[in-house]
Amino acid sequence: MSEVKILKQDAKPIELSQRLAVAVFGGLLGAFMLMGVGFANADLAHNAAHDSRHANSFPCH
Amino acid sequence: MLQRLLLTGLLSGAVAGVVLTLVHLTMVQPLIAEAEVFEQRASAATPAPKVDPQHSHAAHEHSAAIAQETWSPVDGLERSLFTLAANLLTAIAFGLVLAAGFTLYGSGISIAQGLLWGGAGFLSFSFLPGLGLPAELPASAAGDLLTRQAWWLGTAVASCAGLACIAFGKSIIWRVGGVLLLVIPHAIGAPHPEAGAVGPSPPELAAHFVMVSLFASAVMWGSLGAAAAYVYRRISESQETGLTEPHRT
Structure with a gap:
């Protein structure tokens, strides 16, 4: 049991730099998707996502 | 950790995207x-x-696109399916941003905290940009597209940063800075159409549309926040037991 406790304590604190790297990657991936679906000015992207863009209050047209 | 972020974004976004599409x-x-x-x-x-020549270049492009009959989904099922796909992608994108926030925060997130994070997302990506640029009905008068997109994105980013400073700032200076970040985009002002420009849709319809789209967005962010907190916690728990189980003899 004591071994389990030690392992749990070891597993918990993850360094800020590591968390920051993962968060930046996830945030950028989300932002990239958002740009494509909500902001890309190509006609095809605009027409396919038209109603969704209007409803999500992304500037459209 | 990366797997937890991606799964949280994907699963919570799928749930919120379906809920959003129903609304x-x-x-x-x-x-x-x-x-x-x-x-x-x-x-x-x-x-x-x-x-x-003074008129919005992008709006002109749009009317030109209509005149040239660019592909667009056929009304009915096809159009609804494209809306579902776009809503799913939007919600997953927001889910990834939310999961990135959870990862930075570092501690466990309860469902109630998830709802608060969702509320912050609603304020940053819907309500506060909407104060300057309310959701537009098709055929509304509007300013230049690129300027509006830039203002919208700038306001969303500044609002996220501002709310984070207010929520997590350790001194009064951070909180004052957060309030300033919330206010500055509105002090600069959103790009509006020329005074007196009116689109063909009736204003009553446009007013109704603003409220309905805000409601849809609030429902989406509420379900996204709660679902993301739930998924994030479940994966954290299973990863922790996964780490310790092989040694439990």
């Missing part, structure tokens, strides 16, 4: 369809619109 198809789409009747009536009444 969209029942409450938002009828108003868009109604506005398009006015849009078509207006374009039929003026077959060759004058091109004003």
Whole structure:
């Protein structure tokens, strides 16, 4: 049991730099998707996502 | 950790995207369809619109696109499926941003905290940008597209940063800075159409559309926040037991 406790304590604190790297990657991936679906000015992207863009209050047209 | 972030974004976004689409198809789409009747009536009444050199370049591009009949989904099931796909992608994108926030925060997130994070997302990506640029019905008068997109994105980013400073700032200076970040985009002001410009859709319809789209967005962010917190915690728990189980003999 004591071994389990030690392992749990070891597993918990993850360094800020590591968390920051993962968060930046996830945030950028989300932002990239958002740009494509909500902001890309190509006609095809605009027409396919038209109603969704209007409803999500992304500037459209 | 990366797997937890991606799974949280994907699963919570899938749930919130489906919820958003249900609200969209029942409450938002009828108003868009109604506005398009006015849009078509207006374009039929003026077959060759004058091109004003001062007029929005992007709006001109859009009307040109309509004239050239660029592909767009057929009304009915196809159009609804594309809306579902776009809503799913949007919600997953927001889910990834939310999961990135959870990862930075570092501690466990309860469902109630998830709802608060969702509320912050609603304020940053819907309500606060909407104060300057309310959701537009098709066929509304609007300013230049690129300027509006830039203002919208700038306001969303500044609002996220501002709310984070207020929520997590350790001193009064951080909180004051957070309030300033919230206020600055509105002090600069959103790009609006020229004074007196009116689109073909009736203002009553546009006002209704603003409220309905805000409601849809609030429902989406609420379900996204709660679902993301739930998934994030479940994966954290299973990863922790996964780490310790092999040694439990």
